[in-house]
Amino acid sequence: MKTGDSKRKKTKIDSPLSVDVNEDLVKEILLKLPTKSVLSFKGLSKSWFSLISDPEFARRHFDAAVAPTYKLLNIVKDCAVYCADKESALCDDDSWHAVSNISGFHWYVNCISVAGSCRGFVLLQYLLHDFVLWNPLTGVQKEIHQKRGTWTRHHLSGMGYDPVDDDIVLVTIILRIHDGNHMLLRYFSLRNNCWTSVKYDVSYVAPYFGAELRHGQLWNETLYWIVKSADDLRNVMIAFDVREKRLLEITLPHHLANLPNGSDIYHLKVMGEYLYLCLVVRNHPYQLIEIWSVKECKQETVWTKTFDFSFYFRPSLNLIFPVCFTENGEILAFCNNNTLVKIDEKGKLRYGNQNNSRLHFLRCVMYRESFLPLPGDEAEPED
Amino acid sequence: MAERGESSEAVMLKKTEEEKLRKGKMIVGDESKAGYEEEGKKVKLVTSDGVTMEVEISIVKEMEIIQTFIGATDTDDSFIFPISNVSSHILNQIIELVKGEYDQELAKKLSHDELKEILVAANYLNMKTLFHFIATAIANVIQNKSVEFVRDFFGIVNDFTEEEEAELRKTNAWAFEGVDED
Structure with missing residues (x-):
């Protein structure tokens, strides 16, 4: 661009001040x-x-984002990580791009699951001991270990955000410890860099769909899980208020708490403003999937049946795991663990074109891209 | 469902903004209306190149830096305000943008230098709506553009070594892919 060069030189000589866009103004554009x-x-x-790279800029960009970017992240066979825009995730393999900035990752991919995401961070869980908190956009990562041996394997985990302390909190729960009458909840504060243990005088039983339900859903600063009551007869929702660090039990209505034989809750998911609960009803020769939603969770909850799908009975279960809503109101979901589909308002399934072998719903998460640093990491290095 | 809720809120916001604009227009047009006699008035501004320009008070009112002075002194026709950082050319552009009710189509006709100068002027004059508008216009120009394009746009000298730049591109390779042609 010859003309551009000469023009710029000329401007600089004529009025050197006029086009000096300083850093503060650049920031407003960014x-x-x-x-x-x-x-x-x-x-x-x-x-x-x-x-x-400035944390203050990161915070402003997160809070002011004109169009926040939500991506679907998936860890695949060779521990490579791929991301896709949620709108184009179903199109083809080209819509997924590799994310390269994770280091020291030599784990068996089958032992990894994604335990949650918030504020641009994704929580990876390896077996039932180790965690890595990772920002796929900036590459910031931190390993968080639990003392091995001292603690039995936890049943539930999750991550949440405490807006008052501006802190990310990791939670693990052992539903029943050795004496059978207590449960143990441990949480890790990123800001304080330490674990806290709390023992409760209640105990629960891990649900039949243990893997599908182990990662808590973060909704309005509270983490939610579905478990079974201590007598293994009822479905119960438990919640951990990340701000107040309080455990709550939320009663499910009778028709969801006491399900007939052959029916079970297998998944819990936050999408938009609602919390969704997925239910499988095996009713020969059909299998029915029901998705129920709730708008707010108080002591009692009122659930509405939002979708149901029926399948012919097949040897392998056809379960549907909703991921998120797309812009036109369809649901992006996993069908049978590893096939990404879109479901329209009438409940019709649409399959994508891509080779889905590398996808798995336990290693897939929806997260919002951010430049945010880890809480407690913003301080000068000498601190 | 949530998405739908959000978008309807956005539409509502847009509507109130439009209403505000329409109201503003009505007041400007309706000179007979009592209490708005001053709407026809003009304020004299002296630009950096020494040109004295008469600008409608409705536009000057958006310039918060001058607004404080208008509020303090009982303005009359002799009120003259020097704006030493803004040229007459840029002031004319600003007037057109304000009169055009901040239409992004108008911003597309501006050169890169004009965009930058208007941004600096909007910041100096403390014109909040204009600043937001022009920052958005610049963001639209540089969004999804190559690093080289944006360096050229802002006149930035690359002070990375070749190795440093290669490393940055490697780490975030996906962000450098699929950018628009310059």
Whole structure:
């Protein structure tokens, strides 16, 4: 661009002050850009790099985001991680891009599950001991270990955000400890960098769909799980208030708490403003999937049946695991653990074109891209 | 479902904004209305290139830096305000943008230098709506553009070594892919 060069030189001589866009103004422009552009602009110059790496900028960009970017993240066979925009996840394999900035990751992929996500961080769980909190956009990561041996394996886990302390909190729960009458909840505060244990005078039983239900759903600053009552007869919802660090039991209505033989709750999911609960009803020769939703969770909950799907009975279970809503109101979901589908309002399933072998719903999570640092990590290095 | 809720809220916001704009227009047009006699008035602004321009008070009112002075002094025709950082060319552009009710189509006709100068001027004059508008316009220009394009846009010198830049591109390879052509 010859003309561009000469024009710029001329402007500089004529009015050197007029086009000097200072850093504060650049920041205001960057706040209006999506994460992808901002990330690539880290490579502009050292001053842009440090501006974009600034935690204060990260916070403003997160809070002000004109169009927040939600991505679907999936860990595949060779521990490679792929991401896709939720709108195009179903299109083809090209819509998924590799994320390379995770290090020291030599785990068996079958032992990894994604335990949750919030504020741009994804929580990976390895077996039932170790966690890695990771920001796929910035590459910031932290391993969090539980003392082995001292603690029996936990049944439930999850992550949440405490807005008052600006803290990310990891939670693990052992539903029944050795004496049979107590449960043990442990939480890890990223800001304080320590575990806290709380013993409760109640106990529960792990549900039949243990793997599908083990990761808590974060909804309005509270984590939710579905478990069985101590006598193994009723479905119960338990909740951990991440801000108040309080455990609650939420009563499910009779028709969901006491299900007939052959029926069970297998999945819990937050989508949009609602919490959804998935139910499988085996009713020969059909199998029915029902999805119930609730708008707010108080002591008692009122659930509405939102969708139901029926399948002919097959040797392998056809379960549907909703992931999120797409822009046109369809549900993006996993069908049978590893096939991504879209479900329209009438309950019709639409399959994608991609080779789905690398997808698995336990290693897949929806997260919002952010430049946010880990709580407690913003301080100067000497601290 | 949530998405739908959000979008309807956005539509509502847009509507109230439009209403505000329409109201503003009505007041400007309706000079007979009591209490708005001053609407026809003009304020003299002296630009950086020494040009004295008469600007409608409705536009000057968006310039918060001048607004404080208008509020303090009982304005009359002799009121003259120097705006030493803004050229007459840029002030004319600003007036057009305000009169055009901040239409992004108008911003598309501006050169890169004009966009930057208007941004700096909007910041100096403390014109909040204009600043938001022009920052959005610049964001639209540089969104999904190559690093080289944006360096050229802002006149930024690359102070990374070749190795440093290659490393950055490697780590976040996906962010550098699929950018628009310059």
